[in-house]
Amino acid sequence: MDIEWDNTTHATKIDPAKPLPSDLEPLTGTDLVIVGGSDGVTAENTLETIEAIDASFPDLPIFQEPYRSDHVSTETIDAVDYLSIAAVYNGDREHFVGKHVDLFAEVGQKPDELLGSSVPLIGDLVASKGIDAVANLTEKVIGEGYVIQHLSSAAANRAGVEAAYSPEQVAGAALATESLYGFPIFYVEYSGTYGGPEDVQAAARYLEDTALFYGGGIDSAAKADEILAAGADAIVVGDCFHDDPETFRETIPNR
Amino acid sequence: MDIEWDNTTHATKIDPAKPLPSDLEPLTGTDLVIVGGSDGVTAENTLETIEAIDASFPDLPIFQEPYRSDHVSTETIDAVDYLSIAAVYNGDREHFVGKHVDLFAEVGQKPDELLGSSVPLIGDLVASKGIDAVANLTEKVIGEGYVIQHLSSAAANRAGVEAAYSPEQVAGAALATESLYGFPIFYVEYSGTYGGPEDVQAAARYLEDTALFYGGGIDSAAKADEILAAGADAIVVGDCFHDDPETFRETIPNR
Numbered sequence: 001m002d003i004e005w006d007n008t009t010h011a012t013k014i015d016p017a018k019p020l021p022s023d024l025e026p027l028t029g030t031d032l033v034i035v036g037g038s039d040g041v042t043a044e045n046t047l048e049t050i051e052a053i054d055a056s057f058p059d060l061p062i063f064q065e066p067y068r069s070d071h072v073s074t075e076t077i078d079a080v081d082y083l084s085i086a087a088v089y090n091g092d093r094e095h096f097v098g099k100h101v102d103l104f105a106e107v108g109q110k111p112d113e114l115l116g117s118s119v120p121l122i123g124d125l126v127a128s129k130g131i132d133a134v135a136n137l138t139e140k141v142i143g144e145g146y147v148i149q150h151l152s153s154a155a156a157n158r159a160g161v162e163a164a165y166s167p168e169q170v171a172g173a174a175l176a177t178e179s180l181y182g183f184p185i186f187y188v189e190y191s192g193t194y195g196g197p198e199d200v201q202a203a204a205r206y207l208e209d210t211a212l213f214y215g216g217g218i219d220s221a222a223k224a225d226e227i228l229a230a231g232a233d234a235i236v237v238g239d240c241f242h243d244d245p246e247t248f249r250e251t252i253p254n255r
Numbered sequence: 256m257d258i259e260w261d262n263t264t265h266a267t268k269i270d271p272a273k274p275l276p277s278d279l280e281p282l283t284g285t286d287l288v289i290v291g292g293s294d295g296v297t298a299e300n301t302l303e304t305i306e307a308i309d310a311s312f313p314d315l316p317i318f319q320e321p322y323r324s325d326h327v328s329t330e331t332i333d334a335v336d337y338l339s340i341a342a343v344y345n346g347d348r349e350h351f352v353g354k355h356v357d358l359f360a361e362v363g364q365k366p367d368e369l370l371g372s373s374v375p376l377i378g379d380l381v382a383s384k385g386i387d388a389v390a391n392l393t394e395k396v397i398g399e400g401y402v403i404q405h406l407s408s409a410a411a412n413r414a415g416v417e418a419a420y421s422p423e424q425v426a427g428a429a430l431a432t433e434s435l436y437g438f439p440i441f442y443v444e445y446s447g448t449y450g451g452p453e454d455v456q457a458a459a460r461y462l463e464d465t466a467l468f469y470g471g472g473i474d475s476a477a478k479a480d481e482i483l484a485a486g487a488d489a490i491v492v493g494d495c496f497h498d499d500p501e502t503f504r505e506t507i508p509n510r
Contacts, residue, residue, distance in 0.1 A: 085435055089356055093348035101344055105427025108461055138434035172360025179393035180340055182437035206363055
């Protein structure tokens with residue numbers, strides 16, 4: 001499916017390692033769900049999460065944002081609209097390009113060499129469906145150009161981020177996304193803290209074809225409005241979805 | 256202009272730091288000229304080279320492939336069809352993403368902060384033409400996903416390449432280009448030595464929208480044919496253009 005970015009202003013990031021709220025009704029009004037996390041995530045709990053959301057909201061687009069290849073299975077790929085791969089501009093080489101090439105090198109290998117693969121995805125996928133499955137997989141892949149700005153976050157630590165970018169560097173990474181790398185999404189990630197509108201303003205100036213996402217610390221309508229007014233196409237709200245449905249509801253823009 | 260990749264099977268790489276042959280007639284039959292180099296290259300000798308080629312072959316597409324930002328000027332940008340930026344998969348972080356973000360960060364900065372820029376391009380361009388010029392520049396930028404396979408070459412040394420890729424890794428980088436990074440060109444570079452068809456075969460299997468270039472050591476019709484038969488869209492011929500026109504002519508496929 002093609003995502004209608006013009007109608008995507010609110011995304012919900014759901015960690016499959018955390019229990020889903022018993023009542024999913026607060027998701028009414030969000031435009032996109034991104035399923036992903038790190039510690040405790042498996043392909044199985046990812047699939048369960050995707051299926052539960054899809055059962056209640058069959059028209060809601062769902063991305064899987066895997067951190068490792070073993071978070072992905074043929075079932076999760078079939079169940080989602082897109083597999084979004086984060087490339088971290090201010091991270092280490094591994095998290096911008098290294099691990100992605102490793103993944104695709106596994107994907108690209110011949111079926112008979114893959115039956116013993118340590119990547120469950122690959123062995124199953126290629127053995128059962130061959131090269132067409134590789135083509136299907138790669139059609140579902142989209143890249144997200146990330147800048148991780150909260151240095152003491154787990155996300156920054158995992159991605160080898162040693163320094164936050166200045167607004168000028170954020171703008172440069174945005175322009176590089178738009179012009180050179182061509183990822184459909186540029187993502188300013190403040191992971192767990194509120195970063196304010198400055199980076200979003202800096203990036204928005206140079207993005208035309210690229211959707212601009214902001215995530216981190218949005219826990220009120222005022223913060224949601226501030227980031228959207230600064231030029232973000234969509235805000236991403238995560239933490240409060242799991243534990244504070246009233247706050248979560250406040251972050252959904254009125255339309 | 257849009258490049259017609261279907262009709263591009265032979266590209267000529269010209270180093271502006273070397274004197275152009277007095278007779279440019281051997282370029283008849285090449286489909287694309289790529290102007291770029293490292294030692295001794297300046298924006299001025301780049302422009303002279305581009306202008307000399309364009310005067311003799313006004314319909315021949317010309318790329319500038321700059322190694323450093325001071326190889327680029329408003330004049331070189333205006334004179335070429337595309338500014339091609341090499342991202343080296345098996346190089347260091349700097350040569351896949353770091354220096355590109357730095358460049359775009361300079362490009363993106365505000366005109367009044369750029370008058371004293373160390374990058375001639377940027378100060379002139381943005382000061383004289385403003386944000387529209389930035390948009391024009393970025394429309395001319397295309398990425399090339401490189402794999403540099405000749406470890407003792409100057410190119411490998413400059414880009415921080417510590418290991419050549421196996422054919423499986425080349426295939427992975429090709430698939431990552433096609434699916435994730437979206438560069439229009441994937442380039443297998445053997446810089447000065449002939450690498451044979453194996454990497455090209457490995458990459459070609461997974462490239463549909465991406466043009467596959469091979470460069471390195473092509474000095475006969477047989478080698479040209481072997482690489483094209485292995486699935487390359489285009490061979491890139493460099494060294495012999497400058498010093499051995501008869502050999503250069505042999506590398507141009509008969510059509």
